[in-house]
Amino acid sequence: xxxxxxxxxxxxxxxxxxxxxSCRASQSxxxxxxxxxxxxxxxxxxxxxxxxxxxxxxxxxRFSGSGSGTDFTLTISRLEPEDFAVYYCQQFGASPLFxxxxxxxxxxx
Amino acid sequence: QVQLQESGPGLVKPSETLSLTCxxxxxxxxxxxxxxxxxxxxxxxxWIGRVYTSGSTNYNPSLKSRVTMxxxxxxxxxxxxxxxxxxxxxxxxxxxxxxVDWLPTGEFSRSFDYWGxxxxxxxxx
Numbered sequence: 001x002x003x004x005x006x007x008x009x010x011x012x013x014x015x016x017x018x019x020x021x022s023c024r025a026s027q028s029x030x031x032x033x034x035x036x037x038x039x040x041x042x043x044x045x046x047x048x049x050x051x052x053x054x055x056x057x058x059x060x061x062r063f064s065g066s067g068s069g070t071d072f073t074l075t076i077s078r079l080e081p082e083d084f085a086v087y088y089c090q091q092f093g094a095s096p097l098f099x100x101x102x103x104x105x106x107x108x109x
Numbered sequence: 110q111v112q113l114q115e116s117g118p119g120l121v122k123p124s125e126t127l128s129l130t131c132x133x134x135x136x137x138x139x140x141x142x143x144x145x146x147x148x149x150x151x152x153x154x155x156w157i158g159r160v161y162t163s164g165s166t167n168y169n170p171s172l173k174s175r176v177t178m179x180x181x182x183x184x185x186x187x188x189x190x191x192x193x194x195x196x197x198x199x200x201x202x203x204x205x206x207x208x209v210d211w212l213p214t215g216e217f218s219r220s221f222d223y224w225g226x227x228x229x230x231x232x233x234x
Contacts, residue, residue, distance in 0.1 A: 031212070031214075031216035031217060031218065032212070032214070032216065032218065033216070033217070033218040033219055033220075034218070035218065035219075035220035035221075037221075043226075044203055044205075044224035044225065044226055044227055045154065045203075045221070045224060046224075047220055047221060047222050050208075050210050050218045050220040050222075051210055051212045051216075051218035052218075054210065054212070054218075056220075056222065057222075088153065088154060090154075090220065090221075092218065092219035092220070093219075095170060096156060096169040096170055096171070097156070097159070097167050097169075098144070098156035098219070099156065100153055100154040100155070100156070101153070102153045103153050
């Protein structure tokens, strides 16, 4: 079973700061099928990034994804007030077909 | 605009079967995989399984012995049944569309592009 580890667990930043979130897989992610989601309290997750680096429809360009193999990064270039949330990475391919990381909470410093 | 809506009992007794339905609007249920994902309060996301419009399924091995999923294309709905529930199955249950995206490398990626709002299911006597 592939395990995703996200770090840090919590990131305390100010609006305008750059956020760098890490997702590490216990084995190589098939075809770079790695996605990132944003979840705000009381809401369903929202797809931000798929295929490790492609932005989903309607996602602002301050969100970017990078990485391959076992190491992936979500970067938010300049935090807006609405970006404070929990972020999850997700892989497809290994058994179970889909797994999620434990999440990184980005909160206001 | 694609919308998903979960429905079903919010309270299920231990050892009984949890049954949920997801109704899809704004798009045909055909030619997609449709997944169920759950989230215990204050915790992370767990993929339960998925069903294709043909009826073929894939389940999380950790739940496979208790899960059944089905699709009703005539109603644009798909369903989840989880048997022998315990308190550990108490969670917010989401339905979601499993989307495939072909990448410039020729490989493909799968992710969940549309989600329902979630429905809370509590297991308690």
